[in-house]
Amino acid sequence: MTDTHSNQILAAPHFVRGQLVEGNDVQHRSRDLGADFATPVLSLDQLVTPRSEMPPLLDVPLSEIIDFLVETGERLDLSTNVHLQECLERLSATNPLPRRVVENLYRNARHFLNKELLMSQVEVNFSNPEYLDRWITKTDMLGNVSSVRAFPSRMIHMLAGNSPAGCISSIAQGALVKAINLFKMPSSDPFTCVAILRTMAEVDPNHPVVKSMSAVYWRGGDESIEKTLYRPQYFDKIVAWGGGDAIKNVISYLGPGLQMVSFDPKSSISMIGAEAFTDDDSIAETAERTAADVSVYNQEACLASRFVFVEANQDNKAQIKKYCAKLLERLNVDREVSSAVAQPLPNDTRDEIEVLEAMGDYEVWGKGDGRGMVILTDKPVDFHPSNKTANIVMVPSLDEAIRYVNVATQTIGIWPPERKTDIRDRIASGGGQRVCQLGGANKHAMGGPHDAMYPLQRFVHWMADEDIA
Template sequence: MSTATTHAPAGTKIRVPHFVRGRLVWGEDTEYLSRDFGVPFVTPRLQLTELFEPRNRLGPAFDVPVAEIIDFLVETAKHLTLEKNAYLQESLEMTLQVSALPRRIIENTFQRPGQFLTREALEYRLERTFGGTDVLDGWVERTDPNGRVSRVRAFPPRLVHMLAGNSPSAAMTSIADAALVKAVNVFKMPSADPFTTVAVLRTMADIEPDHPVLRSMSAVYWRGGDAKVEGVLYRSQYFDKLVAWGGGDAIANAAKYVGPGFQLISFDPKVSMSVIGREAFTSEQTLREVAELAATDATVFNQDACLAARHICVEGDIEQADRFCALLCERLGVDREFASAVGPKPSGDIREAVDGLRFLDPEYRIWGDYDGRGLVVRSPEPVDFHPTNKTVNVVPVATMLDAAAFATVATQTVGVYPSHRKAELRDRLATAGVQRVVKLGSALTGSMGSPHDGMYPLHRFVNWVVDDDA
């Protein structure tokens, strides 16, 4: 966890600006340490009263037509090209100093939001979530079966966003989401990337510095869990909802502030898995292809992503599972678009747990080492430690349906091979609490306009208000 010291000299420390309701703010008043490597960075003093509009005043974007907001986002997206954007280039260089991801992967993440920030993608998402934009732009009249008339509006909210720190693309998509619902926003930047959010907002300011969307947004940093900040901001007098991405401790801390008028929209830490059917053993070539697909899902951001598979259930006997494990371990140590051949080494807790399993009966077997290239543990049931840093747990099962017993409400994505057997599994997986079922190898891909973590986020962001004549 980061620690703070006030009035720290800048020296060679990274300078992190804030962006407050359309204004770029520099300062070196407070020093923090980054999450992964303890790299010092300095920020301006946090002026809490500058971050929100009073309740008796409409937010700057509340009555801006969605079509105009989409125009602004599409124009912004044209400028979010790493090769041409000096702010993103600067953000990249600073992120490299605090992130465990290598340059190539971070560069690739800057390219991802482009496919979601097109006019077609944004309009499609609003159509799937709200059935159109009318309910966002004004009061839509309806008559119920008893002839009673009411008018409903998806009213712009006031949101605090605890941003995720495992991918710079999260900042870009969060800004777009906040703009589409016309919210007044405070983005709490993560210590693993306190740069990208401001870089995007600076890009928007160069396009139209006084745009209402821009005046609705602030991006600042404070140490997560700082009650002197959160005890003020996380109140219904100022904000409606806290949109929280983060680990278990961060979400538990955020939940303390939930009360009447102040809601938590939580994207909890999740664990994903894969389920591989007996068809994988049709031939050696097929098994190699399946191992490659499984490794692709398991290594997203070097397994630092909720959708990265950590447990894999294989429909087969131990001998078949072992053949798969050997090939999987080999494919874990490969460079990919969003994974590196050699990633961060497994933690001491994982080493200790795996070393203990080596001395158990033959139901447990280990492939690989602790060098960051990949580690595979075969066990009769899921291991009781959290596999990470390219550590994968393989569990043989008699039937694919047996794998559903290992899914829980904390299981986000399940990749299935062969894909036609998803239909056989999906109801059982959903009953267990799973939110997403995909083809093996496509965990990162995703369809536009789909739910995320069991909800349509934009639908949850807005305040649904009714003007009722009954």
């Protein structure tokens, strides 16, 4: 059996507590492209570490863990790593991202395991990183003595499917907090996580990091599996990435002792001041920056902009239309993490746009054929823009745009950058989680918060030992 043809069943092995598990016993179908793949039968007993068994990483110094992750990263070289090479072939059948984009993600995989990046995550999450290595003793103002430790937890990670390299960050975070980790892989990528763990095992098959990791696939919502695993006697936390249905499914299992850390579905927007449309050069720059943010992972990512609010009046409307036309050109461009042509818009969405355009409610540039589409309106469209579709919404001022920010708004790209300071507090009050310069949605400062939280703080089990006279 060859794995390179989409009409054949692809092999998706598991990795359980340091051991590769192969077999084509259970057949599945990927959600996005409908490709068939097969996995071994799950042994639920093997996925659970008894509470009586100490976490493998408990007494391993954080510095040693980071060194091991860095050494793993050095082996994530697509030109020599056969596991990544196999994944690249198989993902062409299951993942909607173009092969060239996945290849770029894999070529950058090693950067997720950079020593400075890993240390910065720990340092901004913990006032004292030594909480991870030992009990820290303090005396309060009344003379009471207590010791606190960030104890390793037992976690299930529901991995996201929109970025094949995203699992590397989850693996690194799970190792940094010394957790026992079970990664549930998505149907659009039931391969990459195992490839990373196999690479780790080649560094040292008996290393405690390797022994603390498992990666498997089951169909989300399978009660025969989840009713058994999603229990507080087995796991402390479920780290949930995914769509609304997946999050709701996890919530149904929560209760005392089992917490959810949710990176739930988000949407991102842009805000552009009138001064960005003063001349052809500024329009061209603004269009390029907007296209970069709209196109991230062909608009599959939460941080990809979908609604672009622009300050408009009767004097600059012609300039804004010129910007819309230029934006369409820049959407149809190959980029490192997006392709010139994405998947076409769904037919029902295209039909809806055509009707509203004919009625005069929309002005439209593009055809929804995956090469990009720009829709100019006075208020946001009712559907969720996707497949490189930008809804340009005219507002009298950026103050007016703030009312469209809510708790599901992740990233807000603002241009010109000096406008950002004036409105960031009101954006935060509206529920927004991150502001950046337009064009910088896919760029990140090392160690910053994610989805308005510092995740590593929430991944550990904070344990206290108190001596009070």
